[in-house]
Amino acid sequence: xxxxxxxxxxxxxxGLIWGRWKSGERLIPQYLTAELGCTSSVLREALIRLxxxxxxxxxxxxxFRAITHSPETFRxxxxxxxxxxxxxxxxxxxxxxxxxxxxxxxxxxxxxxxEKQMIETGNAEKYVRHWSLQDWExxxxxxxxxxxDLLLKTYKSAFDTFRMYAVSSIxxxxxxxxxxxxxxxxxxxxxxxxxxxxxxxxxxxxxxxxKDGNRTNEPLPAKSSLQAAKKSPPPKxxxxx
Amino acid sequence: xxxxxxxxxxxxxxGLIWGRWKSGERLIPQYLTAELGCTSSVLREALIRLxxxxxxxxxxxxxFRAITHSPETFRxxxxxxxxxxxxxxxxxxxxxxxxxxxxxxxxxxxxxxxEKQMIETGNAEKYVRHWSLQDWExxxxxxxxxxxDLLLKTYKSAFDTFRMYAVSSIxxxxxxxxxxxxxxxxxxxxxxxxxxxxxxxxxxxxxxxxKDGNRTNEPLPAKSSLQAAKKSPPPKxxxxx
DNA sequence: ATTTATGCAACTTTCGAAAGTTGCTTGACA
DNA sequence: TGTCAAGCAACTTTCGAAAGTTGCATAAAT
Numbered sequence: 001x002x003x004x005x006x007x008x009x010x011x012x013x014x015g016l017i018w019g020r021w022k023s024g025e026r027l028i029p030q031y032l033t034a035e036l037g038c039t040s041s042v043l044r045e046a047l048i049r050l051x052x053x054x055x056x057x058x059x060x061x062x063x064f065r066a067i068t069h070s071p072e073t074f075r076x077x078x079x080x081x082x083x084x085x086x087x088x089x090x091x092x093x094x095x096x097x098x099x100x101x102x103x104x105x106x107x108x109x110x111x112x113x114x115e116k117q118m119i120e121t122g123n124a125e126k127y128v129r130h131w132s133l134q135d136w137e138x139x140x141x142x143x144x145x146x147x148x149d150l151l152l153k154t155y156k157s158a159f160d161t162f163r164m165y166a167v168s169s170i171x172x173x174x175x176x177x178x179x180x181x182x183x184x185x186x187x188x189x190x191x192x193x194x195x196x197x198x199x200x201x202x203x204x205x206x207x208x209x210x211k212d213g214n215r216t217n218e219p220l221p222a223k224s225s226l227q228a229a230k231k232s233p234p235p236k237x238x239x240x241x
Numbered sequence: 242x243x244x245x246x247x248x249x250x251x252x253x254x255x256g257l258i259w260g261r262w263k264s265g266e267r268l269i270p271q272y273l274t275a276e277l278g279c280t281s282s283v284l285r286e287a288l289i290r291l292x293x294x295x296x297x298x299x300x301x302x303x304x305f306r307a308i309t310h311s312p313e314t315f316r317x318x319x320x321x322x323x324x325x326x327x328x329x330x331x332x333x334x335x336x337x338x339x340x341x342x343x344x345x346x347x348x349x350x351x352x353x354x355x356e357k358q359m360i361e362t363g364n365a366e367k368y369v370r371h372w373s374l375q376d377w378e379x380x381x382x383x384x385x386x387x388x389x390d391l392l393l394k395t396y397k398s399a400f401d402t403f404r405m406y407a408v409s410s411i412x413x414x415x416x417x418x419x420x421x422x423x424x425x426x427x428x429x430x431x432x433x434x435x436x437x438x439x440x441x442x443x444x445x446x447x448x449x450x451x452k453d454g455n456r457t458n459e460p461l462p463a464k465s466s467l468q469a470a471k472k473s474p475p476p477k478x479x480x481x482x
Numbered sequence: 483a484t485t486t487a488t489g490c491a492a493c494t495t496t497c498g499a500a501a502g503t504t505g506c507t508t509g510a511c512a
Numbered sequence: 513t514g515t516c517a518a519g520c521a522a523c524t525t526t527c528g529a530a531a532g533t534t535g536c537a538t539a540a541a542t
Contacts, residue, residue: 028523039497044525048286052293054394061503061524076391083328083392150317150402151324153295154395161391269493280527285495302494302533487540495532502525510517 008036009046016055016066017160018129019167024068027056053157055164069165077162078210084155085139085203091146093196100145101192107141108188110134115181124172132163132173138184142191162210174210249277250287257296257307258401259370260408265309268297294398296405310406318403319451325396326380326444332387334437341386342433348382349429351375356422365413373404373414379425383432403451415451 005011015021027047029040036043047064050056058064067073092100111134118124118131136159143155166174174180183206190198246252256262268288270281277284288305291297299305308314333341352375359365359372377400384396407415415421424447431439 030523040524041497042495045286045289045495048289049293052290063524073391076389079389080391080395083324087324148317148320150314150321150399154321154399158391158395271493281494282527283525286525304494483542485540485542487538489536489538491534491536493532493534495530497530498527499529500525500527502523504521504523506519506521508517508519510515512513512515 006037007046008038008043009049011036012043012046012050013055016050017164017167019164021066023066023168025066027064027066029064055160067161067164069161069168074162074165074169074210077158077165078207080158081155081162081210082204082207084151084158085143085207086200088143088146088148088151088155089191089199089203090196091148092143093191093194093199095145095147096191096194097145100141103144104138104141104188104191107134107138108184111138111184112181115175115184118172118175119177119181124175124177128172128175131175132167135175136163138188142187180206247278248287249279249284250290252277253284253287253291254296257291258405258408260405262307264307264409266307268305268307270305296401308402308405310402310409315403315406315410315451318399318406319448321399322396322403322451323445323448325392325399326384326448327441329384329387329389329392329396330432330440330444331437332389333384334432334435334440336386336388337432337435338386341382344385345379345382345429345432348375348379349425352379352425353422356416356425359413359416360418360422365416365418369413369416372416373408376416377404379429383428421447 005014012027021027029043029047032043033040047056048058051058051064055067056064057067111131114127114131114134118127121127124131139159140152140156143152146152163173183202186202187199187206190202246255253268262268270284270288273284274281288297289299292299292305296308297305298308352372355368355372355375359368362368365372380400381393381397384393387393404414424443427443428440428447431437431443
């Protein structure tokens with residue numbers, strides 16, 4: 001069994017990505033202590049680090065907020081993903097060794113498996129979080145042999161920003177059924193064949209729809225509440241009647 | 242008259258970029274308080290934020306260190322710059338309006354002027370810091386009309402990493418005399434003509450040498466000490482004789 | 483002579499309280 | 513009624529001390 005993270009930084013980071021706090025929402029250290037099991041100072045440090053990473057905005061004397069996203073910021077994140085994936089997949093395919101091919105195959109099989117379940121059961125929502133993790137594993141493995149840790153680190157940051165928006169505002173976090181599965185297959189097969197041109201084309205096909213905003217126009221599904229028990233701020237003092 | 246920054250974060254950030262602390266050097270909050278005029282807690286926060294940005298490394302119970310760079314990390318930063326500049330300059334040229342052309346011209350004239358001084362006086366060292374600032378202004382202005390704040394922010398981070406290494410390890414921070422001046426002119430002229438292909442080519446010419454490590458092989462000049470007055474750690478206890 | 487324990491100094495991290503800031507609410511004054 | 517200022521509650525930021533950790537120096541054991 002895996003362990004739940006207990007480090008406030010990890011909890012906050014993953015909470016931000018998976019929609020525990022919404023776009024623009026204030027994060028007040030004082031009211032998170034009970035839930036995260038530490039004092040507000042420790043939370044403050046975690047929030048500052050996340051501000052440095054760009055997941056949180058902090059303005060002097062105004063505390064912390066989750067970054068605000070919009071279709072436009074999503075478009076920018078998708079565009080950055082596209083730029084990185086096109087560049088780094090080329091480099092990866094050039095450096096690729098046998099071990100890399102093994103991990104890419106493993107990542108692809110796991111991704112394809114969950115996508116098959118989502119399509120066959122017709123119950124995509126049930127698997128969508130797992131799918132999102134496998135989607136990350138597949139894309140990051142594809143780029144992992146590019147030879148630049150800096151590029152990979154920067155890519156991760158763009159991917160997380162992309163995912164934050166997808167989780168909060170796109171049906172099934174962007175999983176588009178059979179079409180998405182086909183796109184992943186095209187990327188995988190081109191990569192395994194070391195066909196750089198086909199791989200780039202497949203990546204562009206996969207991401208250009210987000211970049212141009214064409215996959216964000218569908219209606220939002222009803223979202224169930226994700227609220228965990230938390231100490232709430234005291235009710236505001238009422239105006240005298 | 243401009244003001245010196247007094248915010249510890251700004252002082253640390255600029256100190257890191259301009260070589261006040263060297264690659265891998267420990268930053269111990271306790272010994273920086275006198276110099277930066279605040280308590281170690283405030284310094285800690287600034288250091289954590291810089292860790293989030295990637296300029297500082299922090300490991301649990303091991304405190305903070307300036308990121309360690311090497312020819313390889315420099316190569317990666319140069320490569321990232323190249324990727325961003327090629328992509329964003331295209332977008333900028335497409336969006337370019339009159340105001341953008343004015344700021345690009347202004348930035349270029351200032352850059353060309355300091356480069357001329359460096360070449361004519363033969364005393365590049367005297368101007369190199371100013372040159373580095375103008376170099377940033379020129380390159381960032383070129384990309385400024387690309388329409389993606391996220392791309393610009395990410396580019397800045399790569400540029401800072403690039404510059405950190407250049408300041409510490411490359412003669413004249415990478416200013417290569419007449420050749421560099423010519424390269425900047427080629428970029429500028431292609432941009433003003435909205436000649437995307439020529440602009441990309443000029444950018445590639447400008448950056449590919451760093452990317453491939455060919456401008457880092459020159460001998461290092463003697464570096465004078467930059468040490469400011471600082472409270473030093475107490476001398477280590479001597480071994481008994 | 484080497485390995486293994488113990489002590490200690492130098493930091494690092496966490497804590498909780500004090501000081502500072504912001505923006506509402508309310509009450510005084512035009 | 514409108515506006516302006518004082519008061520206040522809710523945070524945010526800073527502080528300095530307490531607690532915890534690491535790694536070296538020295539001492540003890542094999």
